[in-house]
Amino acid sequence: MVDRVFTNCEVRPLSGDDPASAVAVTNGTVTAVGDPDKLSTAGAETVDCQGGILLPGFVDAHTHLDMVGRRAVEADLAGADGPDDCIGRLLAADDGEGWVLGFGYDESDWDGDLLQAATLDRVSTERPVVAAREDIHTVSVNHAALDALDLPDDSVRTEDGAPTGVLVEEAAEAVFDAIVPDYTQTREYLLAAQEVALSRGITAIHDMVRQSHAPRVYRDLDTEDALSLRVRLNYWVDHLDAIRELGLVTNHGSDRVRTGAIKTYIDGSLGAETARLRDPYADSDSVGEWRTDPEALRELVSAVDDAGLQFAAHAIGDAAIDALLSAVESVDAADERHRVEHAEVLTGDLVERLAASSLVVSAQPNFHRWAASGGLYDERLGERRSLTNRFRDLVDAGAQLAFGSDCMPLSPLYGVQQAVTAPEPGQRLTVDEALRAYTSEAAYAGFDEDRMGTVTPGAAADFAVLSASPWDVPADDISDIPVSLTVSDGDIVFEFGQ
Ligand SMILES: [Zn+2]
Known part of the structure; x- marks a missing residue:
């Protein structure tokens, strides 16, 4: 009936x-x-x-849901038009105890001055206050936070001998270590983020998790019937041994929470010039960096594949994508649907090789916003910007193309719009194709095409x-x-x- x-x-x-x-x-x-x-x-x-x-x-094939929850629960500083606006938002989000946290400010939205300790003291002089910049590599803190963090002197930016409250690199990481959410906080973040996801029409996610309480929270919510999303957990590679010891393989789990892939980085980002390129960046002599070099990558792909697990590799530069293809081509990997996350710079033969391989391209149409003339891709790549995010070429060549948001922002319809209006007219998808990449194709990336999409x-x-x-x-x-x-x-x- x-x-x-x-x-x-x-x-x-x-x-x-x-x-x-x-x-x-x-x-x-x-x-x-x-x-x-x-x-x-x-x-x-x-x-x-x-x-x-x-x-x-919608199936979002690449999320960091805790980040969305953090912005929903703490102060969201994105779009703030100046320090006063940031202070107002921090005060409004303050629950009266512990650290006061805000995320996502961008000083280019005002006169370009980073938030400083003296400004953030206006929120509290007793309790630590943190305002993280959009890219999270730069964090501003108040004096109480400087005292609480006790950072090595050489990592703290000073002016006339006094700390400014602006922290970068290791010092910024120390701040994130100090504010790692506990179980209760993680649960609050994930429940808030679930509401955001559902309001955007998302019913399933492939969530990237690393040394956090998120896997336990998802399973607890599932047991309590409080999980409306279907969640595939893509575990960071430092969980590989534990997962093997527990006997988990890809697709183990319940109707709501399943084991997904093992994820790692092959390279960095174009913004930081750490994505690994075949030829130097347009604005420097550098070709970027390996986070996992080709030899270690080959060993890792083979170990993950042997363990019956899907492998998902962050690869942005063309050299990194090339290295992943070579590693996957060296194992018999047809059943595992290994994935390349991002795959932004697709020069030369890469589209054809991706189409010929069993790799799923897990891409972010949101990133088209960097491809305009004078934008980030133009600055870093010069003419190669026309060879980024080649969705039309990938689809025409027969590659498996799945879409995800990377939570920048968490919004499939934003991604569909970007894919349909790509700056390079030859790379535009039809509405059908873009929607399929965000439904059935994303489901395929998670072995779920018979169940959803x-x-x-x-x-x-x-x-x-x-x-x-x-x-x-x-x-x-x-x-x-x-x-x-x-x-x-x-x-x-x-x-x-x-
Ligand atoms: Zn990501």
Whole structure:
């Protein structure tokens, strides 16, 4: 018997099937898609979708959900227009005890002066106050925090012999070590972030975890029936031994929480000029750095593959992507769906090699925003900026392309808009292709294509209902379309305005 029928909507199954106007759901699973008059739904509860567009729930293949939660719970300093605005936001978010935390300020939004200790003393002179810059490599703290942190003198920036409160590199890392959230705090962050994710139509995530309480929190929430998202845990490589000892392999777990991949970095970032390139950066002699060199990488891929685990490698520069391809080509890895995260700089033969390999390209359409003339890619790469994030080429060559947000920002519709309006016109995807990369293809990256990512009989009843059609609105307005309903296992888990 059908439990629930979703009507008054345009169903876009994203499976290759035609649009329909209703979906029937039984026990959390889609049982029929079609014309409401032809579905036998006697006794079923009706959910009126108010003329919205019903899509499969978004699968975000690359998240750091604790970061989203941190900004939701603590002061969010993104978009602050000056130090006074930051102080106001820090005071408003202060719960009266412990450290006062704020994240995401960008001094280029005002006159360019970093926040200093004397300014942050206005929030508190007794309790430590931290305001992290957007890139998290620079952190500003007040005098109470300087006292509490007890940092080595040479790591603290000074002016006329006095510390400014601006901390970089190791000193900034020491701040993050000092504010690592405990179990209770992590739980608060993840619950807040779950609300954000559901409000954006996301029903499943591939979350990157490293030495945190997040895995335990997700499993506890699952046990308590408090987890509306489906979560794949991609563990940092320093968990590899523990995972092997416990006998965990990829896809072990429950309906809600599963073991995903083992993740590591091959290189750094373009912003910091640490992404590893074949040819030097446009604005220096450097070719970047290895975080894992090619030989260590080959050993690691083979160890992870032998353990029955998926491997996910952060590789941004063309040399790093090349090294990953060579390592994966050297093991017989067809079943494991190993992944390359980011894969931004795709010069030469890399697109063809990616298409020929079993690697899934887990990319971030959000990063197109750096590709404009005069932008970050232009500065760092010069002409090679036209060879970044080549989604059209990847799709045409037959590569597996999955999308994720990297939480910059956590918003599939923002990513879809970026993919459809790519600065390089030859790399634009259609709305269908971009949505599929954020649903069925992201599901494939997590071995979940039979379970989610399309609206078809047998799939989980996980939906995002949009209040306008991404096929009809101007491409530049796609990210503004409100999500009106998010549905997980047939239950409404987010409703716009509620
Ligand atoms: Zn990331």
